[in-house]
Amino acid sequence: MEETKMKRSKTVSLAAGLGLLAFSATAAFAENVKVTPLGGTTGEFCRLDRAILFEDPDGTRLLYDAGMTIAGADDPRLGTLDALLVTHMHGDHVGPRHTSAVDAGTCAKPDLSVAAVPETNVAKIAHAKGAEIVTGSEMPPFFAAKLASLGGDPKKSVLARFGGTYMVGGVGVSTVPAVHSNGVDPDLIGGDMGEAMKAAGIGGYVGPPTGYILKFSNGLVAYLSGDTGMTAEQEKVVRGFYGAHLVVINIGDTFTTGPAEAAYVVNELVKPASVIPSHANEEATKDGVVIEGTKTAAFRDLVTMPVYVPLSGKTMEFDAKGICVSGC
Numbered sequence: 218m219e220e221t222k223m224k225r226s227k228t229v230s231l232a233a234g235l236g237l238l239a240f241s242a243t244a245a246f247a248e249n250v251k252v253t254p255l256g257g258t259t260g261e262f263c264r265l266d267r268a269i270l271f272e273d274p275d276g277t278r279l280l281y282d283a284g285m286t287i288a289g290a291d292d293p294r295l296g297t298l299d300a301l302l303v304t305h306m307h308g309d310h311v312g313p314r315h316t317s318a319v320d321a322g323t324c325a326k327p328d329l330s331v332a333a334v335p336e337t338n339v340a341k342i343a344h345a346k347g348a349e350i351v352t353g354s355e356m357p358p359f360f361a362a363k364l365a366s367l368g369g370d371p372k373k374s375v376l377a378r379f380g381g382t383y384m385v386g387g388v389g390v391s392t393v394p395a396v397h398s399n400g401v402d403p404d405l406i407g408g409d410m411g412e413a414m415k416a417a418g419i420g421g422y423v424g425p426p427t428g429y430i431l432k433f434s435n436g437l438v439a440y441l442s443g444d445t446g447m448t449a450e451q452e453k454v455v456r457g458f459y460g461a462h463l464v465v466i467n468i469g470d471t472f473t474t475g476p477a478e479a480a481y482v483v484n485e486l487v488k489p490a491s492v493i494p495s496h497a498n499e500e501a502t503k504d505g506v507v508i509e510g511t512k513t514a515a516f517r518d519l520v521t522m523p524v525y526v527p528l529s530g531k532t533m534e535f536d537a538k539g540i541c542v543s544g545c
Contacts, residue, residue, distance in 0.1 A: 248274050248435045249534035249542060252463075252493070255294050256529030257286040257327035259320055262494075262501040262513065265309055265327060266529060269441075269465065269495070270295070273433050277386030280348075281429070281441055281465075282310045283339050285329055286529075288318050290345030294530065298348040300375075300385045301339055303356065304443030305399040305426035309496075312338025313404055325500040335407030336363045344369040351375045351383055353392030354399065354424030379427075387434035392427040393454055395445035397473065399426040430459045436537035439463040440487060444473045444496060452486040462539025464489045467496035468516045476512045480519035490539030492524050502526060 250273060256266030267284035280287075280301045285308070287295065304310060314329040315338045322328030333341055340363035343350045350360045350373065361371035377383040382391045401421030403414040414420060429441040440451075440461035455461050464483055467473035473496055474482065483492050494516050501513035505528055508514065517524045525533055525541055534543035 249536055250274065250433045250435060250437050250439075251532050251534050253294075253532040254493075254527035254529050255280075255287055255292070256527070257316060257320075257322065258324040259530045260505045260528050261324045261503070262497065262507075262526050262528055263324040263327065264497075264499055266527065267310055267496060269493075269527065271388075271431065271433075271439070273386060273388050273435075275387040275434050277388050277434075279385060279388060279390075279431070280342070282443075283312055283342055284309050285312045285315045285338065286327065287312070287338060287342065288316050288321070289331060289333070289338065290342045292319060294319065295342070295346070298342070298346040300349040300351045300390070301343050302390065302429055302441070303339055303350065303352050303360070304395060304428060304441070305397060306356065306359070306401045306405070306421075306423060307399075307444070308402060310444075311405070313402065314338075324502075334404045335411065336367055337405060340364055340367060343373065347373075349373045349375050349385065351377050351385065351390050353378050353427040356399075356423045359401065359421075359423050382432070389430075389432035391430040391432070391459070393430055393440070393459075394448055394450050395426045395428045395443040396448050397426040397444040397446070399423060428455075430455065430461065432459075437462055437535055437539060439465065439535075439539075440489070442466045442474075442482075442495075446474055447478055447482055447486070451482050456487045461487055462490045462537075463493070463535055464491070465493045465495050468494045468512055469496045469498035470512060472498070476516035476519060480516055484519075484521050488522075490522060491535065491541055492520055492522060493527050493533075494524065495527065502528065 253270040255268040257263045267282040269281045344367040357376045361374035365371040382389045403411040428443040431439045468479040
């Protein structure tokens with residue numbers, strides 16, 4: 218009888234222990250940041266892919282550089298959004314046009330048949346989702362005007378200028394310098410002024426472009442480079458002050474850092490735990506595998522830490538230290 222009681226006691230203890238381990242594993246899994254690229258072709262990394270969706274463990278959801286591969290506010294991949302982040306005003310980041318549907322067109326040539334001027338894809342998505350647009354420099358008034366023209370609340374266009382932090386849910390959003398240009402196409406201005414500027418061959422200007430630092434509630438710090446060349450701030454600010462664990466960096470060359478320059482930034486300046494390439498301006502993968510001879514392949518081969526290619530629709534999860542623990 219006593220032996221039977223002991224066996225039962227051991228069984229209950231074992232079950233309780235296994236239950237505690239399962240709970241601990243689930244709790245730890247829930248503490249990860251989810252990162253989902255939203256490109257033009259499911260399962261691929263394509264020419265115009267810029268958009269990435271970040272989800273904090275507390276449920277806060279941020280869309281980075283929506284660009285032209287989000288099929289408007291009705292894109293089924295979006296779900297709820299708390300804020301949109303825009304690094305600068307170029308069309309491939311704000312979306313004067315956008316794809317007609319998920320997977321419309323091809324990886325090399327997406328179907329961009331839907332016009333979104335002068336409001337932009339970004340403003341239309343933010344308005345439809347009731348989300349904020351968090352930008353730095355002199356961009357907030359531009360997006361405030363676009364939200365107002367759509368019948369929305371201009372106060373949802375929020376400033377996060379260099380050196381400060383704006384909280385979106387549990388995520389701290391800061392901006393850092395980017396070396397690039399930030400002209401506004403006259404088509405995004407619209408009206409007589411836009412036509413006059415187009416005729417004169419000039420565009421608008423809304424201050425310098427930016428990158429972003431995201432500080433998630435689990436402790437993960439991510440650096441989103443935007444379109445930038447190499448800067449001293451990548452070492453002194455991004456690594457030295459913020460201590461970024463995860464980097465999303467442009468690698469397309471000509472307009473931004475190329476593969477070699479971008480590799481130098483992550484290997485020598487920022488030194489994160491993990492890297493996601495972006496803005497490759499090429500058909501980088503086929504059947505989800507990097508095509509040899511591409512800029513993406515060159516960058517992958519030069520980088521000394523793990524490189525995770527942003528395949529559209531594939532969710533990766535990163536822990537507090539920037540280690541990819543799921544979907545890698």
